[in-house]
Amino acid sequence: MPYSPSLRRAVGELRACLERHGLGRQSSRFAEHGEHRPDPDAPLVLVACSGGRDSMALAAVGHIVCGMLGLRFGAVIVDHGMQDGSAAVAREAAERCDAIGLDPVMVRRVEVDRRLIASDGSEAAARDARYAALVDAARETGAAMVLLAHTLNDQAETVMIGLARSGGLDAIVGMPEVTERGESGGESSGESGGKDGHDEHDGLGDPVRFVRPWLNVTRAQTTAICRELNIAWWDDPTNGDAVLASRPLDASYPLRSRIRHDLMPAMARCYGRDPAASLAAGAASARIDADYLDQVADRLAAQALSCDDGRVRIDARHLLDEHPALRRRVIVRALRTLGIPVAAVHVEAIDRLITDWHGQRPLVLPSQCSVIRKGHVIEVCEDRRHANR
Numbered sequence: 001m002p003y004s005p006s007l008r009r010a011v012g013e014l015r016a017c018l019e020r021h022g023l024g025r026q027s028s029r030f031a032e033h034g035e036h037r038p039d040p041d042a043p044l045v046l047v048a049c050s051g052g053r054d055s056m057a058l059a060a061v062g063h064i065v066c067g068m069l070g071l072r073f074g075a076v077i078v079d080h081g082m083q084d085g086s087a088a089v090a091r092e093a094a095e096r097c098d099a100i101g102l103d104p105v106m107v108r109r110v111e112v113d114r115r116l117i118a119s120d121g122s123e124a125a126a127r128d129a130r131y132a133a134l135v136d137a138a139r140e141t142g143a144a145m146v147l148l149a150h151t152l153n154d155q156a157e158t159v160m161i162g163l164a165r166s167g168g169l170d171a172i173v174g175m176p177e178v179t180e181r182g183e184s185g186g187e188s189s190g191e192s193g194g195k196d197g198h199d200e201h202d203g204l205g206d207p208v209r210f211v212r213p214w215l216n217v218t219r220a221q222t223t224a225i226c227r228e229l230n231i232a233w234w235d236d237p238t239n240g241d242a243v244l245a246s247r248p249l250d251a252s253y254p255l256r257s258r259i260r261h262d263l264m265p266a267m268a269r270c271y272g273r274d275p276a277a278s279l280a281a282g283a284a285s286a287r288i289d290a291d292y293l294d295q296v297a298d299r300l301a302a303q304a305l306s307c308d309d310g311r312v313r314i315d316a317r318h319l320l321d322e323h324p325a326l327r328r329r330v331i332v333r334a335l336r337t338l339g340i341p342v343a344a345v346h347v348e349a350i351d352r353l354i355t356d357w358h359g360q361r362p363l364v365l366p367s368q369c370s371v372i373r374k375g376h377v378i379e380v381c382e383d384r385r386h387a388n389r
Contacts, residue, residue, distance in 0.1 A: 004228055006221040010057065010214065014065045014147075017213035018045070021178070023144060026070030036070065043144040044072040047102075048134055048210075051077065051093030051234040054149035057222040058214065060229050062147060063100050074104040076137045076146070078130045080112055082122065089234050096232065104141065108133040123254055131181050131210075138208040145209040150175055153219040156279035157259050164255070167344065169325075173290045174283030177215060180207035215280065297329035304330055305337075311381040312337050316354045316373070327351055334380055341366050353378050 003011065018024070025031065026042055047062050049055040059075055066073035075097040079090035090107050097105045110129040112122070138146050155174045162171035182205075214222070226233055235241045240249045240261045249258045268274045304318035312334045319327045331350050335342050349363050353373045362372040371380050 004224065006224040007061070007228060009221060010061045010217050010225055011065055013217055014058075014061055014213045015068070017177070017211060018065065018069065018071070021145065021209070021211060023071055024069060030068060030070040035067070038066070038070045038072045042070055042072050044074060044141055045145055045147060046134075046138060046141070046143045047073070047075050047097075047147040047149070048130075049075045049077050049093055049097055049149075050236070051089050051096070052149075052236060053226050053233040054151055054154075054214075054219065054222045056093070056096060056231050056233045057225040057229075058147055058149040059097050059102060060100055060231055061225065063102060073102055074141070074143075075102045075106070076134055077105070077107045078133045079107060079109045080126045080129060081109060082112060082126060083237070093234065100231075106137050106141075108137060134210075135181055135208045139205050143208070145211050148210055148212045149214060149222070150212045151214050151217050151219050151222060152280045153260070153264075153276050155215050155283055156264070156276035157256050159279045159283050160259050160263060161255060169286055169290050169293075172283055173287040174280065175212060175215070176287065177212050179210045181210060182207055215284075218276070293325055293329060297326050297333070300326055301330045301333050305334055307337055310338070311379055314350075314354075314378040314380070315376060316357070316378055317376050319354050324351065327354060335365070338369060338380060339367065340369050340380070350378065350380075 023043055023045065026038065030036055045062065045066055047055065047059050049059050062073050075094070077090045077093045077097070079086050081087070083089075087109070090109075094105050094107050110133045112125050112129045134146055137143070158174045159172050162174070165171070225231075238254055238257060240253050240257045243249060243261065245261070245265065248262045251258075253261075264274070264276065300318065300322060304315045306313045306315075314331070314334055319330060328347050328351055331347050332342050334350075335346070340346075343366075346363070346365055350371055353360060353363070353371065357373060360373070362370045364370050365380075368382055369380060370382075371378060373379075
């Protein structure tokens, strides 16, 4: 059966992505016609599957592409237990993945930390629990990578979320193609804004690689693929798909859902076309710039930062004559080393300690931390540590 344009695009994007990351054809026999089983020791690729249209499409296309390349392919379904019927949704997703031919197919039930829900919100808390479960599954099975089914539309929505919550270049870089995570949910992707530019692995094993192969594939295409391959999917009610387009979603829906349901269609009406492709292309371009700045900032941080006993010291001499974009990236690294939430107002205040030092009082930051300059050294640490010096 010839592939439709949507399926052909999805297959091509996934195959190219796997090959970029070292998972090409395992043997010449997989170039021959007919079905060939992968070797038992062939690399294993997992897909994180929610049962939604995007991840079900990726499960189906991944089975095709990994079959072409001689890779083993399985799925992990995470049940957060935060919605009525979530266990049934997870079970049905697993059954569909099993029917497609994925092996292994794992269902993981997680308990979302209620304290994190109170402090960070339910979305962030569920995301951390989900990634921790995916990391565990990948390590247990020795998976080479975990595929995430984020699409071009997800990327465009991420840009809009970034603009709503922060500013500057890092607000518009969107999601990277590759991130690495440890059990704690810490993420490393090379950028310094919304995500951390440094490893936050848990030290319990090698970092797990998460890959987004479909940042150039649209949600309309994943829907078409599911229909073409006769694959059922589940629509998360929090997405607001069942709400009439003419009726705005209220604040009880996640911000991403409101952007998807209300803002993106309004922008399309205003511009006369869907802005998703332009937003996603802009994110890819911005990421190139941000990655370069991060590389330079990494070298500068190696000279300017030192850390011991829960303190980070910034040598102002190394930063005084640098461009603000680089100074502020180094400051962000210093704050994140101590797990301090980063806010632009705090970064700017520390920057003034470097460029406009005239004996200012210590700065007070979240997480019971403070910043004080003595001579050419700016020290960031817990308040009680400063008090004991």
